[in-house]
Amino acid sequence: MDLSNTITAIRARRNAGSEQALLMLDMVPLSDTDNKYSLLSSAAHYLNDPAIISRWISLIADETDTQLKADMLQRLAANGLQQIPDKDGFIALLSASLQQDESRDIILPLLGRLSLAHPAARRRLIDFYRQQDNADVQRQILSWLLIPAHTSDEDLAFYLGILHTIDTADKLVLLNRLLLRDKLETPVLAQQLQPATPDVIKEMVLRYCVDRSIVPESALCTLIQSDKNALLRKWSIQLLAVHGIGHTQVTAILLQALREDPDPAVRQAAMQVFTYSLTLTPDNIAYLSNCLLTEKNIQVAQQLLYLLAPYTTRNEALSDTLWQLLDQDIQTAVAIGIYDILGKQVAEKISMLDKFMAAYEKEQHDDCKAVILKAITNAMNTGEAWNRFYLRALEAPSTAIRSWAVQGLLLVPLTPDNTTAIAAAAPALLQQDIPYQQRLLLARKISCIPQLPQATVEVFSRLADHETAQDLLHICTLVQEKAIAHNGATQINWEQWLHKADVTHDLSGIFPHIWLFYNDNPEMAGKVLVAALHPANSNALYQDGVSDVEILRFLSVKAGISEHLSRYAMNQLLHTDLGNESKFKWYLLILKSNPSAEILREGLWQLLEKRGRYINMIQLDELLRMVWHDQLEAVFTQRMLQQTTAEGILPFLQYLSANNTWEPVPKLLTAAAKLPGMLADNTFKDQLRTVCRNCGIDMEALQRSVAPAPDPAAEGPGFAD
Numbered sequence: 060m061d062l063s064n065t066i067t068a069i070r071a072r073r074n075a076g077s078e079q080a081l082l083m084l085d086m087v088p089l090s091d092t093d094n095k096y097s098l099l100s101s102a103a104h105y106l107n108d109p110a111i112i113s114r115w116i117s118l119i120a121d122e123t124d125t126q127l128k129a130d131m132l133q134r135l136a137a138n139g140l141q142q143i144p145d146k147d148g149f150i151a152l153l154s155a156s157l158q159q160d161e162s163r164d165i166i167l168p169l170l171g172r173l174s175l176a177h178p179a180a181r182r183r184l185i186d187f188y189r190q191q192d193n194a195d196v197q198r199q200i201l202s203w204l205l206i207p208a209h210t211s212d213e214d215l216a217f218y219l220g221i222l223h224t225i226d227t228a229d230k231l232v233l234l235n236r237l238l239l240r241d242k243l244e245t246p247v248l249a250q251q252l253q254p255a256t257p258d259v260i261k262e263m264v265l266r267y268c269v270d271r272s273i274v275p276e277s278a279l280c281t282l283i284q285s286d287k288n289a290l291l292r293k294w295s296i297q298l299l300a301v302h303g304i305g306h307t308q309v310t311a312i313l314l315q316a317l318r319e320d321p322d323p324a325v326r327q328a329a330m331q332v333f334t335y336s337l338t339l340t341p342d343n344i345a346y347l348s349n350c351l352l353t354e355k356n357i358q359v360a361q362q363l364l365y366l367l368a369p370y371t372t373r374n375e376a377l378s379d380t381l382w383q384l385l386d387q388d389i390q391t392a393v394a395i396g397i398y399d400i401l402g403k404q405v406a407e408k409i410s411m412l413d414k415f416m417a418a419y420e421k422e423q424h425d426d427c428k429a430v431i432l433k434a435i436t437n438a439m440n441t442g443e444a445w446n447r448f449y450l451r452a453l454e455a456p457s458t459a460i461r462s463w464a465v466q467g468l469l470l471v472p473l474t475p476d477n478t479t480a481i482a483a484a485a486p487a488l489l490q491q492d493i494p495y496q497q498r499l500l501l502a503r504k505i506s507c508i509p510q511l512p513q514a515t516v517e518v519f520s521r522l523a524d525h526e527t528a529q530d531l532l533h534i535c536t537l538v539q540e541k542a543i544a545h546n547g548a549t550q551i552n553w554e555q556w557l558h559k560a561d562v563t564h565d566l567s568g569i570f571p572h573i574w575l576f577y578n579d580n581p582e583m584a585g586k587v588l589v590a591a592l593h594p595a596n597s598n599a600l601y602q603d604g605v606s607d608v609e610i611l612r613f614l615s616v617k618a619g620i621s622e623h624l625s626r627y628a629m630n631q632l633l634h635t636d637l638g639n640e641s642k643f644k645w646y647l648l649i650l651k652s653n654p655s656a657e658i659l660r661e662g663l664w665q666l667l668e669k670r671g672r673y674i675n676m677i678q679l680d681e682l683l684r685m686v687w688h689d690q691l692e693a694v695f696t697q698r699m700l701q702q703t704t705a706e707g708i709l710p711f712l713q714y715l716s717a718n719n720t721w722e723p724v725p726k727l728l729t730a731a732a733k734l735p736g737m738l739a740d741n742t743f744k745d746q747l748r749t750v751c752r753n754c755g756i757d758m759e760a761l762q763r764s765v766a767p768a769p770d771p772a773a774e775g776p777g778f779a780d
Contacts, residue, residue, distance in 0.1 A: 402434025429459030671710025676717035
């Protein structure tokens, strides 16, 4: 009950306030300016009442003081426009007051807010926009007119009408709105793509056209030719490519951009258009052919040919046109390009082979002939006539022609009918200007022929003399080995073998043939074998499974052991790796083959002193007896007595132990025991005991015999004294 009473009291108080406000508003027309402001200020507290609002609006309409009218409008706008009962009347009132400068800044936002929902307010703003010359006012009005999401025909007509009269900033906003709503036709878009249009406008329109695949061809061509912005020229070219290039006028403009545009990105874009979007209409083919015929810039002509290349396989008219161009007086570089492009079709269209053969015979330029021959080889032709053709091409002075002739022979199957021709191509292996890989493949192919002619084998022999590549050298060796196996020693190049063994240290192909054919040329074979003993050939000998001992033994049987070979064997005994001491007995046997060698007189004693523990003393004794005969005892005694340490005399004791039947042994042992300090060395005594046991000598008696006699003076006085 109390709440109801309270509500009733509040309502009564509010009604009383509204009535008072209406009374104050009624007094406004009768008051002066100061009182008007006071009355309006008091009544403004009740502007949420529709009756008050209606009376307030009527006062605004009747007020003649423009400043007071502006203040009243501002106070009304501050309370919002939703409670205004008669919107159309209020819009008319605002429109009538637009000419007043004091009210304009208030009225325009009010009309703008009303224009979002009331077409009448929108029409009033459009009309006022057209009457205005002030750019700031126009921009303010336009900002409200562009807000609605739905554009009427009236709005569109207004937008298009002012499109060419507003500045760049406003135009950018307006165009953006129209483009977002797809309200611009292609002719209007083309009008915006003029070189004089600001770049920001052209860029926005171009982006729109790219997104919608709209191609205003004429405007784009103008931009490509005249616009200063390289990015816009590039985009224009890319947009032209959307639907393909079929008109010669557009083709000419793109070709001009490809030739002359200063920006590489623009030239690249033009090239891509030719590659992917060129439509080969009869007019376009005729135009491009004329360009190839008259183009003075070789690079541009070659580039144009490169761009046309993908179309030739699927456009026979273009191929025929290019063939016809070859009959004209065109530049050699252009002709080469045409032959290269059309040549790719030979493998698929065998009918073109005859054309290329005729062109090869007719063509005068070697570079052109080389490209023609390249196309011919793609057909993988076989037969005796083709074999002769390739062999004849191998005689051409041009490296490129000879290279493609080799390529053609590489594609010829290795059948019995073709082996003669393939073997006849061997001289090409000596031509260093032909690519190495081709020569290697040809050499491998020829090497597979079972029995090569003598002339071909000689080519491989000459190649081995000058070639440095290991793969080719290996093939040469195989060919030579095969020839030796079939024809014997007549196929051996002894000088080459000697050079390989003595200079390049390559023994491939020499063994085992040299064992078999030694007697055919003993002098050269002996030189080769001696050269093979050079230390630098050790790895090569190991790879061939041949040891120096085998060579020495073979030479000892065939030609005897020379002073040089004796020195080699002695050097091996004195300096070779001790892991190979099993060879020592063989070296000693080799030395026995030439006991008169000067190296043995000193070398054998060094061998005993340095490596006595690793060699066979029986073999050494035989050698020493062969060298020294009756002088052995004296020389042996002299060398032994020169030793000053027990370590140095041990090899001599080992020698005596092994050769214990030698007559001077007891005397030599006695001499050794007499050396100063020897009997005091345990190592010497142990070795002496072994020797004595082996020789049947009483060691204690030996020791007593070498002991010094006692000195009577040193013993002091006796018992007799």
